[in-house]
Amino acid sequence: MSEMTLPFAPARETAATSYLGEGHTLTSWLLTTDHKRIAILYALSITVFFFIGGIVVGLVRLELISPTGWFMTSDEYNRAFSIHGIVMVWFFLVPSIPATMGNFILPMMIGAPDVAFPRLNLLSWYLYVIGAAFTVYVLLSGGVDTGWTFYPPFSTGYSNSNVIPAAVGVFVVGFSSIATGVNFLATVHMLRAPGMTWFRLPLFAWSMYTVSMVMVLATPVLAMSLLLISAERFFGFPIFDATIGGDPLLFQHIFWFYSHPAVYIMILPAMGVVSEVFACFARRRVFGYSFMVFALLVIAVVGFMVWGHHMFVAGQSPFANLVFSFLSFMVAVPSAIKVFNWTATLYRGQIGLEAPMLYALGFVGLFTIGGLTGLFLASVPIDIAATDSYFVVAHFHFIMVGGSVSAFMAGIHYWWPKVTGRLYNEFAAQCAAITMFIGFNLTFMPQFVMGWLGMPRRYHLYPDVFQIWHVLSSGGAAVLAVAYLLPLGYLGWSLIGGQRAGDNPWAATGLEWQTPSPPPRQNFLHPPRVTSEPYAYHEFGRAREQDGETSISGQGDVS
């Protein structure tokens, strides 16, 4: 290939060595600039945080079995749910798909040897670890009890917990997000392989592009909001102090300017993963590809204009409520279109129900419910009744856990053979996927019910009429815990005893599958060149006459 002159053309002998074989020392991992190794580092560290957050919420669900509580004080309970929120949102969900799968797959998907700024990529992991270390410090030194939202004046003047270290942790991890975002944006703009035009980008690459946009533009605003409350708490600068003319609501505006788009930071990558998995396991082009792309872009942009729906009862003006309500309804349109398009992708497919597909189907179901209940909360009168209740808790868990985590699992299972070169036990994986779906619904469906009945969130002690729902929810959480632990077992086992996967076990299209598993350091043995549309699972156009079995052909022509 002469179109692209790589200055570091891979030598023949190293071509066979996978990225995993390039050194086995600790420093070869900790000082690596290989996007694939950094992705593995991220995967390991976010897994640790996922289980920290999970254990904490396990305790919370256990405590809530009894309306009067049985092993925590109210202060301990408040610290528990706060740390659950902080850890899960910033140390797991936000980096989850972008920092692991995005890092690993995105450069391969667009045919690049690495991300645009490999050293910045490593730096972003270190920033993540530093932020995480602060959080561990917060945990060990008594916790934080403000909830993940840090509302003043509680956080600035009344809380007796470690607000500032928690804020510093989140602040630093924010920079890690920004670094990743900048890196991905530059990568997608500059390093696409010859022939990889914008409208030949797989939807996962598009989702990484849009999510990077949101990360880069939203995260700094969070950083500033945390800085302001820290300044108020630490130096006594009265920025949000109502007694002298400040306004605590201003914090909420700034905070939600980030934190609503943050929901899209969690869900856009999930949408990308699910699009890949649907196309592969239905062996079908994604229905309405260009609409899917525009939907991602519209969600990313309009997602910035809807933050006020978190503040309908906060003392925001009724006029602003109307504006934000309208915009919130509008941002739901592209989300709905995506659900319809995934469904339509199944039409006339060759559908197989391997584990990644089961997770992806679970995603569509749960995301649909989560999205529709979003409409409830966009309606001002219903939001007034339901906000700050378990209805909201259930709603955002449907999106962030039902949606995002399901898609994360789908992606892990889908790309596992590529990343490790091994196959996991399919049956075990299918069992885990089904258990997760059941456990999830059992956990969060009761929360919708009790929320609408009037159960407020963040309650340690609660009226006993709600006990039955809490018990159901806690039971579901136990099932969910099993479903999250299962993959540790069979995925771990696959590393030792799993079958060799081969280059392309799913017969998938996409450049990442046109290279050995696990891939070599430079990703491709030969610089790839793209000649066709993505998702060429069946021959477009000609299939009309043949009307039979579809042929499988790769997207990339590796010469």
Add this chain to the structure above:
Amino acid sequence: MKLAEFTTAASDYASHVDTLFALLSIISGAVVALVTALIVIFLIRYHRGSRAPRGETPERVDREIEIGWTVATFFTFLFLFWWAASDQLTALALPKDELEVHVVAKQWMWRIQHPSGVREINELHVPAHSNVRLVMTSQDVIHDLYLPTMRLKQDVLPDRYTYLSFNATKTGIFHLTCAEFCGTDHSVMAGRLVVVTPEEYARWTSAQPEGDDLAHQGEKLFRSLGCSGCHAPGSTVHAPDLHGLYGAAVQLADGRTVTADEAYLRDCILLPDKNRVAGFPPLMPNFSGSVTPGQVVQLVAYIKSLTTQSTGTTQGVAR
């Protein structure tokens, strides 16, 4: 405790909200059913290796379907927005002749004071079939008064008034609680909303230990704090006259014009420099450290009474 204390729709507004909730539930249920049904049908019919035909659909049809459901979704959402917004706007149209009850929240209790001067803690007695307006403020952090049976909640903010209006149609004892996380005992910052008939309310009020009403308490404060020294007509100090002030438009020194509502009056007492009235020297002392939120409520009630019943109490000031 009974579930009905939470779930009863105790006002017409609450029933409206329930109707909207039902409508949205039906639409959502239909969409979920449709998507699930389609997915299940496709999974069965197009399972790998099945004999169903697999041809391509024409691109033009694809496009029409795509545009079709985009437009359909858009208009459905527009309709839902219109419905929800009109409910909201109806609720905003404030009725006249309200009973104003003051609520001061603090970690972790609700202090309530009726216009008659009666106080209660963590209990709110209101007459049925009357327009009740809660004027709320917080003494420390942000709280949120949540009345499940009215389908209403509103954050209660420090140094600012927020309002909640309702008209209960059912009598009974309902739940009242805090919905915005406010610290250790957030979950037990609860109480009872007692809706009684207007006659019972009158009886209940008069049965309470004797006390001045809010305006009278405010009047006493007004004198003991020395306000009357400057604000009395004919005082040597040049300070604005407060008669007829409430509800009037005020020209401020920096060119703005504001309506003198509760929030404005409160600001004038606690942050006198924020809204200086045009044509007056900045002499008003700052009372933010020396009066409690409850006392501000009384002072404001008194100043309001100078407008609403401008005959009876005026003499008090003039003296």
Add this chain to the structure above:
Amino acid sequence: MSNGGSDMRSLWRGPLLAWIVLMGLFAISLGSAYIPLGHGNVAVNLLIAAVMLAVLATFLMDLKNAKSLVRIVAMAGLFWIMMMFSLTFSDYLTRW
């Protein structure tokens, strides 16, 4: 590489011109601040700041020769600021 005087002159000429304009604008800004214009003061000052930013970006940051993509990115930040300001103020200006 040889670098004669003419080379140096072409190196400096454009940026120096921009710098002189910036200095002029700065002086106007400072001077106008002492003329009482009520709300006009802040308007004038911000307008001058905006012009200064435009001059700086176009001539010193060389946006005039940049790829359109870079210009779009530079504009994007401003668009998002606009979104933040207009929607936040939609609350504050209609609140009381």
Add this chain to the structure above:
Amino acid sequence: MTDLARALQEPWPDLRMQREGVSLGMWFFLASEVLFFAALFCSYAIYRSYNPEAFRIAGAHTKVIYGSINTVLLLTSSLTMTVALRAATAQLRRVTLICLGITVALGLAFLITKGLEYHDDIEEHLVPGTGFPLSPPATQIFWGLYWIMTGIHAIHLSAGVVVVIAVMIIFGRRIIPVQGSTMEGVAIYWHFVDSVWIFLYPLIYLAGRA
């Protein structure tokens, strides 16, 4: 050409792409920085519209002389930075280094002036908290924002100074040739820090002058 080969880094195919990529990446980062400051400016705007009188009174106590000197210093540093970049592109190593040197000197002068100003402010107890000399109380919000805004700006500038010094060392020892992509990124960042000051200056120093 060995010079150029050393300037090229993974994963870029050629130097032109690398320069473009670095400058694009820097611009993306600046978009992020813009939003970072936007949150601050937004707070300022809202509080000023709510407490116009307090902001006028508080603004009259800022030290306009220091502020103006600093504006001149920063604008001039932008000039020398632009020339440094142009010189680097034309492969004039010595001119580049001299211009960078002047830029750093101007940056340091800015920071010293800032330090003097902070000293004066602290002498006058213009730090929000008990014993704050100004009234009404909302003046404390202005001064709280003053410290945060100028402080964050100064941190950005210090970072810029450190980076420019590092770049000078790298160029001086010929570790990377001047015409590489490094100058590109550094220059854009420096100008950005300058542009923030262009807005800080009228909002802070000119607020209460009329």
